Amino acid sequence: MTARFVHDPTDAGPRPLTPQQADVVVLGATPGGIASAVAAARLGHSVSLIEYHRHIGGMAASGLGKSDIEHRELIGGLFREYTERVLAAYVARYGADSKNVRLCDDGYYYEPSVAEAVFEGMVGEQPRIGLHRGARLTEVACSDAAVTAITVVDRRSGRPTTIRGRQFIDATYEGDLYAAAGAAFRLGREARDEFNEPHAGVVYYDYQEGTFLSGTTGAADDRLPAYTYRLCLTTDPANAHRLTEPPPDYDRADYVDYFDDLAAGRLGGPKTLKPGRGYNPAHFDTLVRALSVTEIPNRKTDVNINPRPLGFPFPEENRGYLEGDDTTRQRIRRRHRDLTLGLLWFLQNDEQIPPEHRRIANGYHLPRDEFTDNDHFPFQLYVREGRRLVGEYTLTEHDMTTGPRRHDDAIAVGEFPIDSFPCRKRQPTDTQVLEGYLGMLDALTQPYEIPYRIMIPVEVENLIVPVAASTTHVAYSSIRMEPTWMALGQAAGTAAHLALRREVTPRRVPVGELQRLLGAQGQIVSIPHG
Numbered sequence: 001m002t003a004r005f006v007h008d009p010t011d012a013g014p015r016p017l018t019p020q021q022a023d024v025v026v027l028g029a030t031p032g033g034i035a036s037a038v039a040a041a042r043l044g045h046s047v048s049l050i051e052y053h054r055h056i057g058g059m060a061a062s063g064l065g066k067s068d069i070e071h072r073e074l075i076g077g078l079f080r081e082y083t084e085r086v087l088a089a090y091v092a093r094y095g096a097d098s099k100n101v102r103l104c105d106d107g108y109y110y111e112p113s114v115a116e117a118v119f120e121g122m123v124g125e126q127p128r129i130g131l132h133r134g135a136r137l138t139e140v141a142c143s144d145a146a147v148t149a150i151t152v153v154d155r156r157s158g159r160p161t162t163i164r165g166r167q168f169i170d171a172t173y174e175g176d177l178y179a180a181a182g183a184a185f186r187l188g189r190e191a192r193d194e195f196n197e198p199h200a201g202v203v204y205y206d207y208q209e210g211t212f213l214s215g216t217t218g219a220a221d222d223r224l225p226a227y228t229y230r231l232c233l234t235t236d237p238a239n240a241h242r243l244t245e246p247p248p249d250y251d252r253a254d255y256v257d258y259f260d261d262l263a264a265g266r267l268g269g270p271k272t273l274k275p276g277r278g279y280n281p282a283h284f285d286t287l288v289r290a291l292s293v294t295e296i297p298n299r300k301t302d303v304n305i306n307p308r309p310l311g312f313p314f315p316e317e318n319r320g321y322l323e324g325d326d327t328t329r330q331r332i333r334r335r336h337r338d339l340t341l342g343l344l345w346f347l348q349n350d351e352q353i354p355p356e357h358r359r360i361a362n363g364y365h366l367p368r369d370e371f372t373d374n375d376h377f378p379f380q381l382y383v384r385e386g387r388r389l390v391g392e393y394t395l396t397e398h399d400m401t402t403g404p405r406r407h408d409d410a411i412a413v414g415e416f417p418i419d420s421f422p423c424r425k426r427q428p429t430d431t432q433v434l435e436g437y438l439g440m441l442d443a444l445t446q447p448y449e450i451p452y453r454i455m456i457p458v459e460v461e462n463l464i465v466p467v468a469a470s471t472t473h474v475a476y477s478s479i480r481m482e483p484t485w486m487a488l489g490q491a492a493g494t495a496a497h498l499a500l501r502r503e504v505t506p507r508r509v510p511v512g513e514l515q516r517l518l519g520a521q522g523q524i525v526s527i528p529h530g
Contacts, residue, residue, distance in 0.1 A: 022048040022130065024496045025150060025165035027137060030058030032467045032485035032492075033171030034119050035078045039493030039521070041126035045500060048163050049123065050132040050152055053379050056123065058173070060482050061116035062371075062380035063230035065302030066276060066294055067108040069483045074413045074447055077523035078122075079486040083107030085118045090297060100297040109296045112232050112370050112378070135161070136326055140180040146461035146505070147181050167496040167506065168463045171489060174322055175387030175468030183457040184390035187322065189423070189436075189473040192218025197397040199418065199438055199474050206432060207308070207439030208271055213432060225384045225421040225436065225477070226314040227321070229340045231303035232296075232371075232378070233364040239299070240365035241376040243348065247341040254339060255346045257311030257426060258287055264431075266309050277440070278304055286357045287347055293364070300367060305343070307421045307437055310430055313339055315422045322386055333381050341377070384421055384480060391470025392507070393453035400448040400478055403527075409511040410449035410526045411495075411518060412487035417445040420477035438477060445478060449526055452511055455492055461505045466492040487523060494518055 024040040026033050029051035037049040055061060067083065069075055087107035094100040104110060110118075123129055132152065138160065139151035149164040170177035175185055192200040199205065201220055204213035234240055261267050267289035273279050278292025290311070292304040305314065317339065321332045347353065347361035366376040399405050400414065423436030433439075454470040457463055466488035471479055479485075494517050498509045515525050 020162060021164045022046045023165065023500055024048075024167045024169065024493065025163055026050065026169045026171055027150065027177045028052075028058075028171035028173070028467065029056035029123075029131070030171050030173060030467060030485065031060050031082075031119070031482045032489035033058075033169065034123060035486040035489030036169045036171055036466060036493035036496070037129050038078060038122050038126060039490045040496050041128040043494065043497040045128060045497060047126070047129045048132060048165065049129055050135050050137075050150075050163070052134070052136055052155070054134045054373070055116060055379055056131070056133070057116045057119040058482070059230060059380055059382060061112050061119060063112055063232045063302070063378040064382070064482065065110055065112065065232055065296040065300070067483050068416055068481045069108070070417070071415045071447055072108070074415050074524050074527070075483045075487055077487060077518065077521050078490045079483045080522060082118060082122070082486065085121065086110045086114060089114055089118060103295060103297040109294075109302070111296060111298055111300055114297075132161070137176050137180065140177060142181055142460070144461075145459055147177075147463050150177065166462070167499055169489075169492050169496060170463065170465045171467050171492075173383040173386050173467060175389060175465070178389060178457060178460065178463060178465055178468070179387055181460050181463060183460040183463070185387040185468075186390060186472075187387055188222035188224065189220055191220035194220070195394070195396045195398070195472055197472060197474050199397060199441075200472065202435060203438065204433055204435055205438055207437065210443060215429065215435065223316070223423040223436065224318055224322075225423055226307065226312070226316075227318040227336055227384060228305045228314050228382050228421075229336060229378050230382050231340065231344075232367060233293075233301050233303050234299055234367035235301065235363055236299040236367075239368050241368045242365050243341065243345050246345045247338040249338055250342045250345065252346065252350065254313045255311060255343060255350075258290055258309060259352065261309040261311050262287055278302070278306070283360065286360060287353055288357055288360045290343060290347060300370075301364065303364070305340070307434070308439065310426045310434060312422060312434060313343070313425070315425045315434060315436070321383075336381055337377060385473065385476050386468050388473070388476055389454070389465045389468060389470040390458055391454045391465070392456045392458060393451050393470060395450065395454050395469075395471040395475040395479065397472065397474040400446060400475060401444045403446045403448045405448060406526075407449045407451035409452040411452045411491040411511075411514060411523075412450045412484065413447055413524050413527055414450050414479050414484050415447040416478050416481045416484065417442045418474060418478045420473070438474070447527055450479070450484075450488065452491065452495065452514065455488065455495075456507050461507065464492040464495055464506050490521065490523055491518060494521070
C-alpha cells in the first residue's frame, strides 16, 4: 500500500467549499461507501466520494448478482431502497408479470449493469456529492491525531489532488484510509484463546456434520480467506462472449485436483438444499460443481467459485495484496483473473473432462453486454477480508452465536451465517475440507446487534469505518455482506452529520440521537423484542 501518513500543521477550521473541500470525504464507492455518501448528502452536507475504479458499486456491480441476506426484515434503510429501485427498473423494462421481474426476486437479484445504474442514480440525484472516479489514495494528512485531508492520484493522468474534509469515512474493502492514517488494525486470524472463539485460528471443520476435524489447532496466523472474482455468466448464445483461448500463464495443473474431488464424491449435492446458495441439481456429481450457479434475470447467472472441493485453487494467492503497492495489487488481481478464466477454460475444453460435463460448462459464457470496457470480465476483486480495524469494541463470534447480545449503541443488525472461504491450499493430509473453510454455520449464527463502536478507531479522530470494521476474523465472515455494509454505511454517514452539526468528533456523537435518526430513515437498529 503506497499511501502514507503525513502531519498536517495547518488550521483544520472551516473553509469555503471547493471541489477539493467537503464536509464529508468518503473513500471507496462500495455499496457501504455509497450509502455513507447518500446519507450525509441527504442531511445537507457536501460530500466527496472517491473510487479507485472507473465504476461504482463495488462487488454488487461487479458480478455479485444477489444480495446475501437470510432475514430480509432485519435490514432496511438505504439497502431496502436499493432493492426497491432494482425492482422498479425491471418492472419498467419488462413489465410487472415478466419472468425477469420474477427472477429479480423483489430486487434482491440483479444483473451487474442494473446494480451499477441504480447506484449511479442514487448518487447522481444528490448535487452535494462530488464523485471522483479512477483515483488512488497516496497520502493521508492528520493534525493532533485527527484526519484533515487526503491526497489521491488520477490513475490515468497521474495528476494528484488533495481533498480536505471535516469528517472522513473509510469505506474501502481493504481499510486503506485508516491504515495510512496510522490507526491500529488486525490482519489475519486470531488464536482461539484470544477471544475464546471456538472457530478461530487454524481450523478444519466438517461443514456437513458440524464437527472439528484432525489438524485443528486454533493457532493464530496471518493468512486471509481466499479472494476470487464473482462471475456473471450468460446462458443466451446470442449474448455470449466465448473464450477462444486460455488466459495468459494457463496451467492445467492448477485444476487437476478437481478430478480427485469427482472420484471421491466431493462434487455432489449438500445434505440440505437451500434457495439462493448456488445449488443446481443438474450440476451435482459433475465437474461443473466447481462453480456455484444461481439464476438471475435476463438469461444470466450469478457464479461463485465453490470453496468446498479440495481442488479449489485460490487460497494463498492473495498473499501480499494488502501490504502491496499499486503495481503489486494489480499483479495479484491479474493472477486471480487468469485463475478464474483458466477454470472456465478448463471446464469447457479439457479433454479429460467427461463430454457431458463439458457440454454443461459450455452453456455458460461471459456476457457481451456486461463489463463492456473490461473484456466482459468483472472489475472488482472479491476481497472477502482485508484489514480489520482495532475499534472501541471488537465484535466476536460470541456476539452472533450466544445472542441476541444487546448493545446500547446498536445501529444495525447482522444476520448472515458465519462463512469463511479456505485460507490454505490443499495440504497432503487433506481429505475432506480445506483448512480455514467455515461453510455457512446456519445452526450456530443468530441475528445480532452491531454496535456503533466497531466503526470508531481507538485513537484516530474524524474517521468512521463502516466496512473494514472492528471484528475478529470469525465475526468478519458474517458481517462482510453488502446489505450489512450498506446499513453500516448509512449509520456512518448519519453519524458524520451529527458530528458536524454538534461540532464533536464521531467518538462523541450522541448515540441515542443517531439511533432515532436512523429509525426515522427506515433503518433497523436493533433486534425486535419478543
